[in-house]
Amino acid sequence: MDKQNIIYLDRNENKYGPSPACLKELINFETVELSDYSRDFMRGIKSCLSEKLAAKYGVGEKNVILGYGGEDLLKQAVHCYIHKGDKIMIPSYSWWYYKKIADEVEGIKVEYPIKEGKDTFYYDIDGMCKVYQTSKPKLVLISSPNNPTGNRLEIAQLRQVLEIMKDTVVVLDEAYSLFFNGDNTHLKDLINKFPNLLIIRTFSKYHALAGLRIGFALIGENHVRFSLFSARYLGFNSISERVAIAALNSEEYYREVSKKMATDMEMFYNEFNNIPGFKAYRSFANFILVKIPSEIKSDLKNFLTNRGMIIKFMEEDGLNNHIRITIGTRDQNCLLIDLIKTFLKKNNL
Ligand SMILES: Cc1ncc(COP(=O)(O)O)c(C=O)c1O
Numbered sequence: 001m002d003k004q005n006i007i008y009l010d011r012n013e014n015k016y017g018p019s020p021a022c023l024k025e026l027i028n029f030e031t032v033e034l035s036d037y038s039r040d041f042m043r044g045i046k047s048c049l050s051e052k053l054a055a056k057y058g059v060g061e062k063n064v065i066l067g068y069g070g071e072d073l074l075k076q077a078v079h080c081y082i083h084k085g086d087k088i089m090i091p092s093y094s095w096w097y098y099k100k101i102a103d104e105v106e107g108i109k110v111e112y113p114i115k116e117g118k119d120t121f122y123y124d125i126d127g128m129c130k131v132y133q134t135s136k137p138k139l140v141l142i143s144s145p146n147n148p149t150g151n152r153l154e155i156a157q158l159r160q161v162l163e164i165m166k167d168t169v170v171v172l173d174e175a176y177s178l179f180f181n182g183d184n185t186h187l188k189d190l191i192n193k194f195p196n197l198l199i200i201r202t203f204s205k206y207h208a209l210a211g212l213r214i215g216f217a218l219i220g221e222n223h224v225r226f227s228l229f230s231a232r233y234l235g236f237n238s239i240s241e242r243v244a245i246a247a248l249n250s251e252e253y254y255r256e257v258s259k260k261m262a263t264d265m266e267m268f269y270n271e272f273n274n275i276p277g278f279k280a281y282r283s284f285a286n287f288i289l290v291k292i293p294s295e296i297k298s299d300l301k302n303f304l305t306n307r308g309m310i311i312k313f314m315e316e317d318g319l320n321n322h323i324r325i326t327i328g329t330r331d332q333n334c335l336l337i338d339l340i341k342t343f344l345k346k347n348n349l
Pocket of ligand 1: 071146147
């Protein structure tokens with residue numbers, strides 16, 4: 001299989017690519033902008049991007065922290081606040097990386113429940129609050145929408161949880177929030193109301209800039225320590241900043257892309273739920289989780305891999321008969337459905 005023809009629908013990238021304005025920005029980059037440090041600090045700000053994000057979300061520039069993707073900001077938050085023996089609350093099904101960073105600092109991981117409902121996974125709010133009250137963690141990680149389950153907390157539920165946890169550092173990972181929700185008004189309200197809250201977002205997913213490695217955090221007033229911890233005195237990455245600004249200015253392009261994805265999400269949901277033995281769950285992110293019969297798992301994986309179609313076959317406890325599929329372009333999504341149907345037919349299933 002020619003490497004270039006492999007279709008990767010396994011890491012929740014945006015397969016439509018960034019807006020044309022982002023590419024234009026790269027082409028027009030001046031040499032001096034590469035050879036010199038940024039002078040943005042002379043205006044009392046970290047960067048033109050943090051300034052732009054602050055204006056967009058109606059918060060102070062000091063409430064915006066830039067990082068090398070959401071990954072970097074999550075690591076920074078955990079390394080800043082958690083030390084050996086401190087407790088950190090993590091959703092029972094979550095991005096594996098949360099556990100990894102807790103282990104790096106020898107934190108004690110305390111899981112709280114995400115449960116399987118009729119057609120979606122959901123946060124068990126009562127269970128979550130109980131775990132919080134009994135374990136008294138130093139930091140709580142919440143992911144909304146959550147990877148790999150795709151469920152999210154509605155804003156009212158989020159407020160309810162944050163109210164209970166208001167004396168503790170809460171890191172809210174919103175890496176996937178823009179696909180099914182263009183409304184950002186809650187961000188300002190939440191960080192104003194909850195000074196211990198730290199919200200993480202990224203340009204990797206919705207804006208299709210995963211290779212650029214850029215993300216940001218919006219922080220409440222109590223995060224002075226985190227602010228110092230993450231300070232970069234020589235500026236950030238001017239290429240990433242400029243391209244990210246071009247992405248922020250391309251709202252229409254991304255809206256159109258996410259509309260196409262929403263249509264295909266519905267198509268996946270219906271197609272998979274029509275296959276006997278398969279169960280697809282409602283998702284608010286750019287991926288969908290599907291339960292498959294355990295007996296076909298390894299053959300299906302080989303069949304798809306041999307045809308250059310890579311999706312994520314889950315291995316974690318409780319989700320090991322599941323596949324997680326990134327919503328690709330229309331052609332990629334239709335090809336995947338066709339391949340799975342061909343596999344089932346070939347095996348008389
Ligand atoms: C839940 C979640 N948060 C954050 C990230 C980090 O993305 P990035 O570091 O590219 O911003 C990912 C990546 O897959 C993710 O699944």
